[in-house]
Amino acid sequence: MVRKAVVRMPSSEIKHQIARILTQENYIKGYKIVPVDDCRKVMHLYLKYTLNEPTIRGIERVSKPGRRVYVPLSKLPRVHGGLGTAILTTPKGVLTDRQAKMVGVGGEVVCQVW
Secondary structure (H helix, E strand, O other), rough: OOOOOOEEOOOOOHHHHHHHHHOOOOOEEEEEEEOOOOOOEEEEEOOOOOOOEEOOEEEEEEOOOOOOOOOOOOOOOOOOOOOOEEEEOOOOOOOEEEHHHHHOOEEEEEEEEE
């Protein structure tokens, strides 16, 4: 919304996997993990814009610490009629809804992006 080119945040493994998926699905240009000191790392997300509009129109967190949302394979969510992407944590790793359907697993719905 502010048209920033780069967003910086503390790094973690789940954030790294979500950034990998956002890059694969062409929602962001890329990401880089930068060490700050011996134990801390910062992740830089390079945002993508097309015709002066952000590529990510919306992002919604589904599972929260107070309420985890798990779905079986038969009930994988469709985000905006298939135009968006749901990101899940599964026994096979962090996957999109399409990848989870191809692998044949369900899991915890982390967020939805469109």
